[in-house]
Amino acid sequence: MTRVARVAEPSGYMLLELVVSAAIVCGVLAVILRLGATAQTAVRAAGDAADLQQRLRVAVETLRRDLLAAGAGPSRGSGAGPLIDAFAPVLPARTGRSGADPDLTVATDRLSLLYVPPEGAETRLARGMTTGADPLFVDGGAPGCSGGNLCGFHAGDRVLVFSPGDADGGHDVFTITSTDASTGAVVPAAPLSRPYGAGARVTSIIQRVYYLDRPGRRLMVYDGDRSDVPLVDHVADLHFAYDADPSAGSAARPPAGGANCAYAAGDPPVPRLQELGGSALVRLDPARMADGPFCGGAVGRFDADLLRLRRIEVSLRLEAEADEFRGSGPAFANPGTSRDGDRYLPDLTMTFAVAPRNMGNTPLR
Amino acid sequence: MTRALLNRLRVERGTALVTVLMVTTLVATLSAAIVLVVMSNSLASANHGAAQQALYAADAALESTISELRTTDWRAIPGGDASLRLRDGSASPRAPDGRSVAPDRLRAALQADSDARYGTGPNQPVWYLYGRARFADLLSGPIVPPAYLIVWPADDGDERDGDPERDSNQVILARAEAFGVAGAHRTVEATLSLQTAPGAMVDPESPPPPERREVRVLSWREVR
Numbered sequence: 018m019t020r021v022a023r024v025a026e027p028s029g030y031m032l033l034e035l036v037v038s039a040a041i042v043c044g045v046l047a048v049i050l051r052l053g054a055t056a057q058t059a060v061r062a063a064g065d066a067a068d069l070q071q072r073l074r075v076a077v078e079t080l081r082r083d084l085l086a087a088g089a090g091p092s093r094g095s096g097a098g099p100l101i102d103a104f105a106p107v108l109p110a111r112t113g114r115s116g117a118d119p120d121l122t123v124a125t126d127r128l129s130l131l132y133v134p135p136e137g138a139e140t141r142l143a144r145g146m147t148t149g150a151d152p153l154f155v156d157g158g159a160p161g162c163s164g165g166n167l168c169g170f171h172a173g174d175r176v177l178v179f180s181p182g183d184a185d186g187g188h189d190v191f192t193i194t195s196t197d198a199s200t201g202a203v204v205p206a207a208p209l210s211r212p213y214g215a216g217a218r219v220t221s222i223i224q225r226v227y228y229l230d231r232p233g234r235r236l237m238v239y240d241g242d243r244s245d246v247p248l249v250d251h252v253a254d255l256h257f258a259y260d261a262d263p264s265a266g267s268a269a270r271p272p273a274g275g276a277n278c279a280y281a282a283g284d285p286p287v288p289r290l291q292e293l294g295g296s297a298l299v300r301l302d303p304a305r306m307a308d309g310p311f312c313g314g315a316v317g318r319f320d321a322d323l324l325r326l327r328r329i330e331v332s333l334r335l336e337a338e339a340d341e342f343r344g345s346g347p348a349f350a351n352p353g354t355s356r357d358g359d360r361y362l363p364d365l366t367m368t369f370a371v372a373p374r375n376m377g378n379t380p381l382r
Numbered sequence: 383m384t385r386a387l388l389n390r391l392r393v394e395r396g397t398a399l400v401t402v403l404m405v406t407t408l409v410a411t412l413s414a415a416i417v418l419v420v421m422s423n424s425l426a427s428a429n430h431g432a433a434q435q436a437l438y439a440a441d442a443a444l445e446s447t448i449s450e451l452r453t454t455d456w457r458a459i460p461g462g463d464a465s466l467r468l469r470d471g472s473a474s475p476r477a478p479d480g481r482s483v484a485p486d487r488l489r490a491a492l493q494a495d496s497d498a499r500y501g502t503g504p505n506q507p508v509w510y511l512y513g514r515a516r517f518a519d520l521l522s523g524p525i526v527p528p529a530y531l532i533v534w535p536a537d538d539g540d541e542r543d544g545d546p547e548r549d550s551n552q553v554i555l556a557r558a559e560a561f562g563v564a565g566a567h568r569t570v571e572a573t574l575s576l577q578t579a580p581g582a583m584v585d586p587e588s589p590p591p592p593e594r595r596e597v598r599v600l601s602w603r604e605v606r
Contacts, residue, residue, distance in 0.1 A: 049405050056412035063416050067423035074430050085604060092573040092601035093540050097553070099601070135571070135603045136499065160540040163501065374441070374602035 058359045065337050069251075069365055073335050076236055076249045081371055083225045084329055088375035089132040091139045093161035096181050096218050099375040102269040103179050104186035104313070105323035106131045107373070109257060109306060111226050113241035114192070114206075120318040121311070123303040127228030128257045128329070129241075131177065131190065132375070137221025138162065138169040142178070143201060146212035149189075152202040153178065155219050166201035170221075175242060176203065177222035178213055184277035186312035186319065187211055190222055192242050210316040229255035234351070236333070253350035253364055254334035259301045260370075261325040263293035268324035278312035279321040290321055298327055327377050330370040337362035429564055436562035437604065439517045439529035440570045443468065443558040446520055447512060447533045448574065448597045451556075456549045456576055459537050465513025467520060468533055475514060477561035478528035485511050485532065492534060492557065500539040507536035507555055508546040517560070530561045538573065552576040553600070569605040574598070 088106040090099045100106040110122035112129040133139070139161030143154045155168055162168035170176065172193050179188035191205035203219070224241035227248075235247040236255060261267070265288035268279035273286070280286035289310045293299040301322060310321045336351055337343050341360050343353025348363035355361055446467050454464075463469070475483045492509050500507055517529040536546070536555045543550040557571040575598045 045401070049408070052405075053408055053412070056409060056416075060412055060415045060419070063419045067419050070423060071426060074426065078430070082604065086602075089601050089603055092603075093538070097573060097575070097600045099599075133601070135605065374599070 055359065061339075062342060062360060062362060065339055065342050066362055069335055069337055069362060072249045072251070073333065073365055073367055076252070076333055076335070077331075077367060077369060079238070079248060080227060080331055080333075081369070083130060083132075083223075083227075084331070084371040085374055086132045086223075087130040087329075087373040089135075090375065091133055091161065091218055091220050092135075093139050094141070094159060096141070096216075098181070100131060100133070100177075100179075101324060101326075101376045103181050103183070104188045105319045105326070106376070107259075107326055107329065108319060108323065109259065109303070111228055111239070112190075113224065113226055113239055114243075115245070116239075120313070120316070121307045121320065123306045124228075125257055125303065126231075126255050127226065129224070129226045131225075132223050133177070133220045134223050137223075138164065138174075139218070139220045140168040142213055142215050142217045142219060145214040146209075148208070149211050150208035151212065152197075152204045153213075153219060155201045155203055157201050161220075165198060167196050167198050167203065168201075168219075170196060170203050172196055175222050175224060175240070176205075176219060178209065178217055178219050180213055180217040182216075184271065184275070185314060186278055186321075186324075187314045187317065189213075189317070190224055190241060211314055227255075234336070249335070251336050251338050252333065253336045254332070254366075256332040258330040258332075259306070259323075259326050260298035260328040260330065261293065261301050261322060262327050263295050263297070263299045264325075265290045265292040267327075268321065278310055279324055290325065301326075326373075328370050328372045330368065332366065332368040334364050334366040336364045429566070432562045432564045432566035433568060435527035436529055436560040436566040436568040437570070439527060439531060439562065440558045440560035440568045442517070442520065443531040443533050443560060444556060444570050444572055444602075447535075447556055447558065448572075448599070451574065451576070451597050452595050456552060456554060459508075459510055459535055459547055459549060459554065463511055463513060465515075465533065468513025468515040468531060470515040470519065475530060477530045477563075479561075479563045479565060481561060481565070483514075483530050483532065483561055485514060488532065488559070489534070496536070504544040504546070505537075505539055505541055506546060507539050509534040509536045509557070512556075528563055529566075532559045532561075533557070534559075557605070570602065571605050572602045573600040575600050 088099050088101045091097050108129045110118040110124055110129060111127050140155045140159040143156040157166040157168060170193060172195050174193050176193060177188060177190050189209040191209065193203050194206045195204045226239035226241060228237050229252060230237050234251055234253060236249040236252040237245060238248045239245040268290060271277045271280055271286050273284045274282060275286060276282035279289055281289055305322055306320050311318050312321050313319050334350060340353035342355055342362040343349045344355040344361055345352040350364055450465060450467060477483050489509060489511060496507050496509060512533040512535050514532040517531055518526045534557045537549050538553045538555055541551050553575050556574055557569060559569045561567050577596045577598050578593045
């Protein structure tokens with residue numbers, strides 16, 4: 018076959034056709050892939066945005082629920098009433114068995130609260146303790162006690178004991194290690210800070226400590242005992258602020274002639290708290306929550322201004338989970354790798370205030 | 383037959399259709415994913431909002447009841463649809479989302495729940511209907527969340543007078559329920575104590591002022 022004949026054959030055009038068609042296919046594929054990649058990024062960005070909002074909802078709802086209930090006390094029997102009548106149920110610090118802050122700590126990124134659960138056991142001490150290391154003998158016939166001599170208390174339960182009549186706001190929260198149903202004895206895991214007299218209130222308690230794990234960027238919730246778990250990931254910031262009743266007489270008042278850490282003896286008792294002026298709630302600065310007067314015993318001291326807390330403001334800042342959706346600049350607490358608008362999910366901040374329903378209703382004065 | 387089929391397969395017409403279909407499928411799948419994510423998020427957001435509205439509506443009903451109870455004689459538990467503010471005369475009340483809110487059925491469920499919690503006996507709390515109304519009937523204003531409210535009082539279970547229809551220790555229970563949109567239903571319960579104090583004396587010559595009555599919330603809780 019000659020060269021001319023080979024060139025003239027139709028099969029000689031196949032390579033050119035192939036190259037042209039390959040170029041067209043590559044062009045079309047490039048467009049398709051670009052379209053697909055953009056759409057895929059959009060899907061992932063939408064998913065991350067939804068996840069960001071859902072995490073924020075979970076955090077807000079959990080905090081709101083516990084803050085609303087904070088300070089709920091025993092609801093049955095003669096000593097029924099909110100915990101704030103006896104001591105401060107909300108503290109700007111971490112409390113509990115492990116890693117507790119020193120007394121009088123004021124931190125803006127952690128908060129501890131206590132409340133008696135609606136279905137919790139409620140009773141009182143049947144007899145006084147001699148030392149703080151004694152077991153507690155509970156009254157199986159007290160109002161709110163059901164479930165036999167032990168009123169439904171079990172090993173492992175978290176329990177609050179306090180004396181509403183005590184003037185200093187002393188109280189203990191402990192975990193039960195063992196019980197004796199025949200005598201109604203409840204044994205705490207560790208000695209209490211003081212012995213309590215007969216009639217002291219003994220109730221189930223819910224303890225919650227919310228704090229920010231800054232290195233891990235997690236909102237943590239601690240139950241005061243062994244459970245210390247993350248609630249929400251990728252939390253860039255958490256801030257608590259506290260608003261108080263400005264009246265010097267806003268803390269629960271002792272009986273005429275009596276005194277406590279918030280009132281000096283008198284008829285009527287004389288407030289030790291400072292008048293903050295006006296009638297609207299006043300933001301407490303951290304210094305005021307640690308300058309006295311002080312309540313509590315040698316252990317568990319707190320500033321008496323915490324007895325007039327009426328509202329807690331929470332600011333939460335959450336960030337997108339993936340680095341690729343976080344850019345740089347003030348919209349991002351922790352910069353990421355995003356360089357274009359397709360991958361841009363700025364931090365989400367929510368500030369909300371909760372007035373705990375059990376901390377705003379003082380007795381008739 | 384086989385040759386004809388092979389010839390038809392050699393023809394390239396229609397290959398563009400395959401490409402178009404593949405691209406369309408890809409784009410449609412990704413679009414559906416985005417729509418699904420956005421819809422789920424919107425639904426979650428709406429449900430969360432409805433639940434919040436219902437909770438605060440229930441709390442408002444409780445506060446309204448507390449305000450009314452300041453001037454109410456507690457010795458007889460105030461049942462029998464006695465509320466002056468929560469008054470809805472409809473025979474078959476409905477929640478904003480169309481659910482039936484049957485007081486009799488709700489009361490039976492509440493009583494069963496209460497009996498399980500407080501036990502039964504001559505001093506067990508017995509729940510009565512105090513009032514029911516639409517939230518818009520309780521509050522005026524341009525932005526009132528849609529909700530239907532019901533309030534139930536009961537004598538507390540700690541007295542020993544053997545009469546759940548009468549209060550002898552000035553402590554009662556009150557439960558407020560709110561039914562919102564999208565199936566939202568929230569309930570709050572409070573233990574209330576009636577306290578009295580002498581009225582403020584203005585003029586020693588004038589007759590003694592009436593005593594002041596205050597309802598104190600001993601315990602507030604959200605029921606789940």
